[in-house]
Amino acid sequence: MPSTRIYGIAQEYLYVDLSEHHAARIPYDSHLFMRYIGGMGLGMYFLRRHLPPNIHPLSPRNVIVYAAGPLAGTFYPGTSRLDILTRSPLHGLLATSNVGASFAARLKYANLDLIILTGKAPTPVYIYLDENIVEFRSAEDIWGRGSFDSIRLMIDDGPRKDVSVCAIGPAGENRVFSASVTFDYYHSASRGGIGAVMGSKNLKGIVCGGDRSFPVAFPDEAARLRKTLINKITPWKQNTGAKPDRGVAVAKVFTIKPGVPGHNFSTSVLDTWNETTTFKENGVKLHQSGHACFSCPKGETAARIYLDDQCYYIASVHNSHIFSWGGICGLSDVRHIWMLVRECEDLGIDSISAAGAIGAIISGIGNGIIDCDTDRYNGLAWGAYQPIRTLLQDIAFNRHLGRDVIHGTDRLVERYGPKMKEFVHTIARMEWYPLDPREDIGAASVIGPLVSARVGDNVKSTHIVYEHLPVGVELEGTSDDHTVHERMIGSSDLPEKIKAKVFPTKTLNPGSYHNKEHLVKWIEDKSTIMNAIGQCILLTIDFGDFSEMLRTITGVALNEQELQRIAHRILTLQRRFNMANGLTRWNVDYPDKMYAVRSNRNGVLGKTLNRRMIRSTVQKYYKLRKWG
Amino acid sequence: MQRKRLRFNGNICFGCMQCVLACNYILDKTMGVTAHRTRIHIHLDAENLHAKADLCTKCAMCTRVCPTIAMSFNDNGTLHIDYSLCTNACRVCVDACPSQILILDNGKPIGCTDCLKCVESCEPKALIYA
Numbered sequence: 085m086p087s088t089r090i091y092g093i094a095q096e097y098l099y100v101d102l103s104e105h106h107a108a109r110i111p112y113d114s115h116l117f118m119r120y121i122g123g124m125g126l127g128m129y130f131l132r133r134h135l136p137p138n139i140h141p142l143s144p145r146n147v148i149v150y151a152a153g154p155l156a157g158t159f160y161p162g163t164s165r166l167d168i169l170t171r172s173p174l175h176g177l178l179a180t181s182n183v184g185a186s187f188a189a190r191l192k193y194a195n196l197d198l199i200i201l202t203g204k205a206p207t208p209v210y211i212y213l214d215e216n217i218v219e220f221r222s223a224e225d226i227w228g229r230g231s232f233d234s235i236r237l238m239i240d241d242g243p244r245k246d247v248s249v250c251a252i253g254p255a256g257e258n259r260v261f262s263a264s265v266t267f268d269y270y271h272s273a274s275r276g277g278i279g280a281v282m283g284s285k286n287l288k289g290i291v292c293g294g295d296r297s298f299p300v301a302f303p304d305e306a307a308r309l310r311k312t313l314i315n316k317i318t319p320w321k322q323n324t325g326a327k328p329d330r331g332v333a334v335a336k337v338f339t340i341k342p343g344v345p346g347h348n349f350s351t352s353v354l355d356t357w358n359e360t361t362t363f364k365e366n367g368v369k370l371h372q373s374g375h376a377c378f379s380c381p382k383g384e385t386a387a388r389i390y391l392d393d394q395c396y397y398i399a400s401v402h403n404s405h406i407f408s409w410g411g412i413c414g415l416s417d418v419r420h421i422w423m424l425v426r427e428c429e430d431l432g433i434d435s436i437s438a439a440g441a442i443g444a445i446i447s448g449i450g451n452g453i454i455d456c457d458t459d460r461y462n463g464l465a466w467g468a469y470q471p472i473r474t475l476l477q478d479i480a481f482n483r484h485l486g487r488d489v490i491h492g493t494d495r496l497v498e499r500y501g502p503k504m505k506e507f508v509h510t511i512a513r514m515e516w517y518p519l520d521p522r523e524d525i526g527a528a529s530v531i532g533p534l535v536s537a538r539v540g541d542n543v544k545s546t547h548i549v550y551e552h553l554p555v556g557v558e559l560e561g562t563s564d565d566h567t568v569h570e571r572m573i574g575s576s577d578l579p580e581k582i583k584a585k586v587f588p589t590k591t592l593n594p595g596s597y598h599n600k601e602h603l604v605k606w607i608e609d610k611s612t613i614m615n616a617i618g619q620c621i622l623l624t625i626d627f628g629d630f631s632e633m634l635r636t637i638t639g640v641a642l643n644e645q646e647l648q649r650i651a652h653r654i655l656t657l658q659r660r661f662n663m664a665n666g667l668t669r670w671n672v673d674y675p676d677k678m679y680a681v682r683s684n685r686n687g688v689l690g691k692t693l694n695r696r697m698i699r700s701t702v703q704k705y706y707k708l709r710k711w712g
Numbered sequence: 713m714q715r716k717r718l719r720f721n722g723n724i725c726f727g728c729m730q731c732v733l734a735c736n737y738i739l740d741k742t743m744g745v746t747a748h749r750t751r752i753h754i755h756l757d758a759e760n761l762h763a764k765a766d767l768c769t770k771c772a773m774c775t776r777v778c779p780t781i782a783m784s785f786n787d788n789g790t791l792h793i794d795y796s797l798c799t800n801a802c803r804v805c806v807d808a809c810p811s812q813i814l815i816l817d818n819g820k821p822i823g824c825t826d827c828l829k830c831v832e833s834c835e836p837k838a839l840i841y842a
Contacts, residue, residue, distance in 0.1 A: 307737065
């Protein structure tokens with residue numbers, strides 16, 4: 085039984101054995117809160133406890149954990165994030181994905197902090213749960229449908245409409261290793277192939293309809309703090325100096341600097357890039373009223389994209405989509421980009437991995453390595469929307485050319501020989517965040533995917549605000565790049581000690597390798613705590629505020645140093661999980677091409693990655709973490 | 713003269729539910745969006761992002777059906793409930809409310825008191841008081 089009362093958390097998790105159609109609410113001890121808080125931290129603890137090493141990711145014994153943080157369901161801005169953890173089929177290491185929507189809040193209102201799923205249902209099912217019941221409902225009628233249809237039908241089938249629903253699409257059902265899980269239509273847990281693990285368990289989705297209000301420790305103080313935070317937080321797009329009506333608002337910094345992975349990393353300067361990233365000139369309108377996550381009053385990435393009064397997309401306008409489809413696949417028409425993003429969410433497939441796989445196939449065809457059905461993929465080339473869409477669907481449905489990449493883009497090398505190696509851009513079999521690391525994208529962005537617990541992805545170990553010179557951005561009456569950067573860094577909560585180490589002089593390029601291990605560690609600690617409490621990483625809330633947010637809701641006072649210790653504990657646990665499943669220090673690296681072949685800036689040769697600098701920074705990072 | 717009341721623009725609401733969280737908090741300082749405790753309901757068609765809201769329209773139906781005349785609108789147009797007259801459990805007003813936003817809290821009917829916490833918490837200004 086729970087030993088002491090902690091407000092704001094249910095102190096219960098739902099353990100589901102799909103093989104037996106059995107579910108039980110199990111209380112957990114409050115000392116786990118003190119050690120891991122909740123969300124990704126507690127989820128990681130339970131994943132490690134329930135999942136022995138080297139279990140095949142698609143076997144019934146694999147475990148999926150859905151974890152909500154202690155702030156989920158409260159009125160603090162952007163605090164209802166859900167973390168999903170499992171062993172990834174793509175690289176066999178930790179797959180952890182953080183998603184918005186309202187699932188975490190509904191889970192809390194159902195008086196649960198986590199769902200732990202194991203086993204394999206004999207026939208396709210979906211789970212309906214609220215504060216009173218857990219039901220296994222047949223999903224045979226919806227198996228095979230897209231996630232949008234499935235979500236709609238699961239809502240229609242239930243007694244209540246105020247629910248949050250997640251579902252896999254055909255990609256998950258066909259166990260495509262990059263399959264995602266779609267939440268409330270427009271939010272997805274994309275990276276690492278969590279959808280494939282759900283598909284392997286015959287689990288189509290989960291409907292969560294909790295409706296219970298819960299008390300908090302210090303409601304009056306919480307209300308005051310909420311007001312302060314709302315006034316204080318600056319949305320990410322404003323922090324980068326980009327204006328919302330600029331179109332790809334959050335991508336503005338990138339649009340001017342190099343780093344575009346043009347035509348599958350063959351060029352970092354695309355003639356069409358300006359067209360791709362400029363909405364207004366194309367007659368495309370961006371309405372700041374898209375689909376927000378629960379409790380996010382800023383609607384941080386929410387937008388609707390219109391062209392000629394037709395709505396093409398209504399949720400997260402994130403720059404990774406632009407780099408994937410506009411950069412790697414060379415699509416210049418923004419309508420096509422957002423239609424593909426929407427299609428990815430319906431098919432339930434990771435947009436970044438899918439674009440990377442399609443880019444590699446187009447490169448292979450262009451270089452005469454891959455033969456393709458010219459009738460089916462007529463005109464498959466950079467920027468050709470229709471054949472790219474056909475190939476995307478074929479990947480999700482495991483047919484034709486799509487079959488070659490359902491187990492990861494690296495399979496192209498096994499299938500077509502080593503010549504394909506230079507066209508496959510993965511770290512530990514997963515496509516990294518679609519930026520060309522040979523260009524000046526910042527050292528933390530370069531080493532992030534190599535050291536991150538989510539191997540191959542840098543989202544938890546770097547942040548645009550700290551490293552990029554905001555070229556052409558005006559801030560407080562100045563447009564001098566270094567002054568703007570200094571002010572952005574100055575207004576951030578980066579501790580003075582780290583600021584002095586990482587950015588000692590104004591003239592030093594913010595993207596240099598100088599002491600970057602300190603920056604990566606600090607950002608990782610912060611994003612780990614954000615994932616543990618359930619805070620969105622896009623809202624620039626200070627580290628110091630987390631303590632107060634936690635105290636007012638749970639009644640437990642944890643200062644900044646204690647939070648950092650907890651973050652380190654969670655990251656060490658993740659590291660141990662990955663090492664037990666085959667991770668070594670040097671089996672996570674960029675492809676050799678990135679070290680040997682210079683980037684191409686429209687015919688002018690650029691740079692290569694510096695192996696010595698990367699290895700040295702990674703070594704320093706491990707030393708800083710005391711990971712030996 | 714038309715009474716001031718909450719007005720909702722579903723085209724600019726992005727469904728963050730902060731207004732409902734605020735309404736729930738006002739009742740007893742808990743966190744939630746529990747439908748039978750809040751006096752504002754947002755119905756979100758998430759797929760197409762069409763939002764509709766149930767709000768107090770000040771139609772005064774509750775004042776008309778109240779058997780003990782405990783309910784009235786004051787000069788400011790705000791609902792006033794005289795609990796010394798209320799029978800505390802007859803539910804007539806709750807059942808009659810066309811917007812279903814009158815709630816019973818421990819037997820007592822509670823309506824929208826124009827506290828405007830929902831309006832304050834609405835960042836896109838989809839909710840206004842006019």
